[in-house]
Amino acid sequence: MSSTLPSLAGVGFKPQHFAAIRADAAGVGFFEVHAENYMGAGGLPHAQLAAIRADHPLSIHGVGLSIGGARGVDADHLDRLRRLCDRYQPDSFSEHLAWSSHGVEGLGAEYLNDLLPLPYTEETLRLVCDHVDQVQSALGRRMLLENPATYLCFEQSTIPETAFLAEVARRTGCGLLLDVNNVFVSCTNHGTDPRAWLAAFPLHQVGEIHLGGHDAEVLPSGPLLIDSHAAPVADPVWALYAEVIARAGPRPTLVEWDNDLPDWSVLADEARRAGAILARGGQSLARAS
Amino acid sequence: MPAHPEFVAQFDAALRGGGLPLGLTARRAEEVERRFAVYRNNVAVSLSQALATRFPVIQRLVGETFFAAMARIYAEVDRPKTPVLHEWGEGFAGFLGGFPPLAAYPYLGDVARIEYARGRAFHAADVPPIDPARLAAAAPDRVRLILHPSVTLLALVHSAVSIWARNQPGGEVLSLATGPETALVLREVGFAVPVHAVRPGDAALLRSVQAGERLATAAAAAQRVEAGHDPQDLLVLLMRAGAIVDARE
Known part of the structure; x- marks a missing residue:
């Protein structure tokens, strides 16, 4: 099964917004949740998610599988994910090209709660492909893999990030989740051109797009952007997003806001802004064909 | 390599x-x-x-x-x-x-125990409450009550329930009790997770019920720690919360 999310604008669901969403979710094409927040047995989280799921398409987005880790994907966590996907039948499941757990021999795993970077080498490419295979066969569905926001590079890397992601998609059959904010954050941090990154990226594999806000600091070499999900989407990211949609056509697009949450109306406005770009993209494609 | x-x-x-x-x-x-x-x-x-x-x-x-x-x-x-x-x-x-x-x-550890129990209760499995008519029809000397999986009893060294309650947003200002308290943590049908300080007799009754004893046996256990203990208030609290989920004879 592949992603069945509609090519509309969606919003990350936060429990604080539940009542406001039930009152008015106009213009929101789908909701996305972090899988790990719904791995308890029952209670309010599941009652809310079931209500959201009943009325909207749903994307489940994992943050804890550690697909870029050195060891195989944790079987217990994969089992929790499988049960969650069985229960809610989401339209899409996605995870990150990153690692977040570190297994210590004899001590089990420890979870670091951050999306940590990896060098891109033939070895890590094989590992990531093995892990994506593990996930897709356990869940019985195609997953989407998201490009990370990074703050450092590695001398060991021998494969460009875009080629690495394209090759994972080719070998495993997974789709890709394009986080346009992450592209802008990483390229700014590394002094490279986000348009060149996007030109090299296999847009035809994109099953979902993420837009989020970042924070900025200034270092002697230039800005250091941090993927905070605590601010509105920045103007240069909107511009890149519009270019992506003009090239690729409409794709399901999520506005993420995880920290310092605004009122629901602010988030809904961000989604409407994405929705307007998607609608223009659909019209220009229709004219072109 | x-x-x-x-x-x-x-x-x-x-x-x-x-x-x-x-x-x-x-x-x-x-x-x-x-x-x-x-x-x-x-x-x-x-x-x-x-x-x-x-x-x-x-x-x-x-x-x-x-x-x-x-x-x-x-x-x-x-x-x-x-x-x-x-x-x-x-x-x-x-x-x-x-x-x-x-x-x-030294009381902070007990407050943390309450908060951890509340988190577990918040995420506990969903089990619907018992139909009150079924409970009313049960014979107290034979019936064993099954409590909701969120129900947790904590024996605390300090008066941490009172401290916890004072530190809720908009919480009541209670006079600080001193000495040990027993906390009853449960999740209500509407998903609220209150914390109750319960009397020694209530605590003994709940422990006995959780151990699978008949209600009459549990009531006797309560009498042993608190002479004249009346379980009525506790049972009403549990019923109102939806915390009794089955009654087996």
Whole structure:
């Protein structure tokens, strides 16, 4: 099964917004949740998610599988994910090209709660492909893999990030989740051109797009952007997003806001802004064909 | 030879304050340390926030700055074992009890036990309450009550229920009881998770019911610790909360 999310604008669901969403979710094409927040047995989280799921398409987005880790994907966590996907039948499941757990021999795993970077080498490419295979066969569905926001590079890397992601998609059959904010954050941090990154990226594999806000600091070499999900989407990211949609056509697009949450109306406005770009993209494609 | 396991181990050691792994690059070599600090900070802050979500009253009692610094230390000694962060923190009460800067506040461990139990109750499995007619028809001398999986009884050394209640947003200002309290934590049908301080007889009755004893046996156990104990108020509280889910004879 592949992603069945509609090519509309969606919003990350936060429990604080539940009542406001039930009152008015106009213009929101789908909701996305972090899988790990719904791995308890029952209670309010599941009652809310079931209500959201009943009325909207749903994307489940994992943050804890550690697909870029050195060891195989944790079987217990994969089992929790499988049960969650069985229960809610989401339209899409996605995870990150990153690692977040570190297994210590004899001590089990420890979870670091951050999306940590990896060098891109033939070895890590094989590992990531093995892990994506593990996930897709356990869940019985195609997953989407998201490009990370990074703050450092590695001398060991021998494969460009875009080629690495394209090759994972080719070998495993997974789709890709394009986080346009992450592209802008990483390229700014590394002094490279986000348009060149996007030109090299296999847009035809994109099953979902993420837009989020970042924070900025200034270092002697230039800005250091941090993927905070605590601010509105920045103007240069909107511009890149519009270019992506003009090239690729409409794709399901999520506005993420995880920290310092605004009122629901602010988030809904961000989604409407994405929705307007998607609608223009659909019209220009229709004219072109 | 595989390099990735070694890379991950080095990166993790550096997150804990060890030397940076080899091969990190940045636009300017001298900025590598500053950029790596983003990851160190992300890990520390995100875990601290996760802990604060689970233990808001502890954070309120010690203050945000102290809590954040303490959470960094706790996260070092008791890292989450899974990505399901709402299950993390079972060891936090014990950590507080042995944390020298807080030695003058011995009740904090008991407050943390309440908060941890509330988190578990919040996420406990869904089981519908019993039909009141079925309970009314049951014979008290034979019936065994099955309680909702959220129901937790905590024997506390300090008057931590009172402290917890005083530190709720908009909570009632209760006079601080001194001495031990027993906390009853449960999740109501509407998903609220209140904390009740229960009398010794109530505690004995609940423990007996949770051990699978008949209601009459549990009531006798309550009488032994509290002469003249009347279970009526406790049973009404449990019924109103939807915390009795079955009655078996």
